[in-house]
Amino acid sequence: MHAVRPPQRLAPNMFGIPFGVCGVAQCWSTAHASIAAPSWPGDALWVLAALSWLVCLVAYLISNFRAGRLRTELKDPTYAPFTSLIVIVPMLLGVTLAQHQRGAGESVFVVALVLTLALGGWLTAEWITADLRLSQWHPGYFLPTVAGGLIAAAGSAALGYESLARLMLGYGVTCWLVLGSILLLRLFTQPALPAPLVPTIAIEVAPPVVAGNAWFEINGERLDPVALFLAGYAVLMVLVQLRLVPVYRRVPFGPGWWSFSFSYAAAFALAIRWLDVEHVVHQRFWTYALLTIVSAGVAALAVPTVRRLAGRTYFAPSPGHQDAPASGPKDTAGSLQDAGRPADG
Numbered sequence: 001m002h003a004v005r006p007p008q009r010l011a012p013n014m015f016g017i018p019f020g021v022c023g024v025a026q027c028w029s030t031a032h033a034s035i036a037a038p039s040w041p042g043d044a045l046w047v048l049a050a051l052s053w054l055v056c057l058v059a060y061l062i063s064n065f066r067a068g069r070l071r072t073e074l075k076d077p078t079y080a081p082f083t084s085l086i087v088i089v090p091m092l093l094g095v096t097l098a099q100h101q102r103g104a105g106e107s108v109f110v111v112a113l114v115l116t117l118a119l120g121g122w123l124t125a126e127w128i129t130a131d132l133r134l135s136q137w138h139p140g141y142f143l144p145t146v147a148g149g150l151i152a153a154a155g156s157a158a159l160g161y162e163s164l165a166r167l168m169l170g171y172g173v174t175c176w177l178v179l180g181s182i183l184l185l186r187l188f189t190q191p192a193l194p195a196p197l198v199p200t201i202a203i204e205v206a207p208p209v210v211a212g213n214a215w216f217e218i219n220g221e222r223l224d225p226v227a228l229f230l231a232g233y234a235v236l237m238v239l240v241q242l243r244l245v246p247v248y249r250r251v252p253f254g255p256g257w258w259s260f261s262f263s264y265a266a267a268f269a270l271a272i273r274w275l276d277v278e279h280v281v282h283q284r285f286w287t288y289a290l291l292t293i294v295s296a297g298v299a300a301l302a303v304p305t306v307r308r309l310a311g312r313t314y315f316a317p318s319p320g321h322q323d324a325p326a327s328g329p330k331d332t333a334g335s336l337q338d339a340g341r342p343a344d345g
Contacts (some may be wrong), residue, residue, distance in 0.1 A: 009315055010063035012073065013140070013255045015085035017305065018053035020261025021045055022092045024298045027269045029096070031291055034276035035284050041295075046096045053089045060086075077136045078197070080123060084144035087115040088151060095155040106159060113152050113168075120145040120175075135190045139183055139203040140259075145175035147203075150210040157217035165218050169211070176207045199248060199256040205241060206263040208234035209270045216273050223277050231274070238267065253304050255315065261298055268294040 028042030064070050074080050090112035098105025123144045149172025157165035187193075187201070212230040219227070251257075268290050275283045275290075308314035 009067070010060050011079050011255065011315070012060065012082035012085065013079065013258070014056050014060060014315070015053070015082065015089060016255060016258030016261065018049045018056060018089050019085050020258050020265065020298055020301065021049040021052060022089060023262035023265025023269070024294050025049055025096075026092070027265055027272060027291060027294050030269045030272045031287050034272060035287050037287065037291070046093065049089070050093050053093070057086065074123065075126065075130070077130065077132055078138070080126070081138075081140040081143045084116065084119055084123070084148055087112050087119060088143070088148050091116060091148075091151055091155050095158050098159055109155055109159065113155070116144075116148040116152060120148050134182075134186050137183060137186045138193055138197045139187075139200045140197075141179055141183060142176070142203050142207060146172055146179060146207050147210060148172070149175055150207065150214050154210070154214035154217045157214065162218065165214070169214055169218065172207075172214075173211060176211070180207065195251050196254055196256050198251045199259040201244060202241065202248075202260045202263045204263075205234070205237045205267055208237060209263075209267040212270045213266060213273065216270075216277070221273065221277055227277075231270075234267065234270065253308070257301055258305075261301055264297065265294050 022045075025042050025045035025048075028037065028045060029039075031037035032039045032042055061070075064073060073083060090108055094105050094107070094109030094112055096105070097108055127141075149168050151172075153165045153168035153172055156162075156168055183204075192198070193200070208230045212227060212234060215226055215230060216222075248260075271290055272287050274280075275286055280286060305314060
């Protein structure tokens with residue numbers, strides 16, 4: 001007899017897959033603009049991102065409808081921030097679509113932007129009113145308002161809406177300053193994140209590099225004090241990531257690993273812009289080197305993801321079928337579900 005597999009929970013962090021594919025697609029699109037790299041890899045990746053987003057959306061809605069979680073997902077302190085990726089990814093896709101079909105692309109972007117703002121406001125209010133403990137926070141809390149705002153700023157600038165771009169930049173940076181202080185305090189002073197959430201620390205790289213990309217879109221690819229300021233903080237966050245490599249290596253592979261994809265891809269896209277702005281010697285060589293690394297990195301995530309999806313071992317079991325908690329990098333026990341459940345007392 002074959003063992004019966006427990007049902008799996010399709011959590012919203014699964015949308016990290018199309019989000020990450022968007023990130024590497026953006027790298028290729030940036031390289032096409034800066035050194036006239038071939039456009040077909042970026043175009044193919046944008047199509048793949050759109051298809052993977054659609055597949056994730058259908059699977060997620062069906063799974064959560066059957067489990068009766070559609071009304072409770074936005075209140076989950078662990079998973080709620082990741083729901084924002086459902087509407088953030090279409091913003092990225094809309095900007096790209098606008099290059100081929102201006103009206104359709106703008107429509108997708110505007111609808112996604114409005115939904116991103118609405119969801120960001122709702123989640124912010126939820127975090128204010130909910131009885132959250134500092135130990136329950138994780139860097140995924142950057143996604144709804146910080147990532148949403150900064151990506152909206154870059155997209156608005158790319159579509160020619162300068163005032164909207166600056167407004168959204170202010171929105172994203174303000175949220176970054178507020179949430180960043182809370183999240184760093186949590187990482188500095190609280191017990192280690194549960195093992196499945198440890199890769200979300202990679203999201204700490206995202207705010208300065210996504211803001212840097214947005215600022216280059218707004219100011220016309222010019223080097224100025226704002227660009228230098230953002231790059232300086234980005235350097236610190238990259239160095240932090242290098243120190244954390246031994247920590248990441250102890251984390252079992254799962255959906256959380258896609259936290260690396262967009263964050264690091266945005267850093268590579270910013271580096272490609274800097275190579276162009278500074279007119280670095282052998283710019284083409286270094287740009288292709290960066291493209292090779294970031295593409296190989298996403299492929300390294302995609303291969304085990306597809307393999308585990310085929311074997312039905314990618315997602316965690318639904319509540320009630322959860323195995324024993326895994327240990328975090330500092331021997332802090334806790335599962336992904338435990339991380340999202342308020343502490344007793």
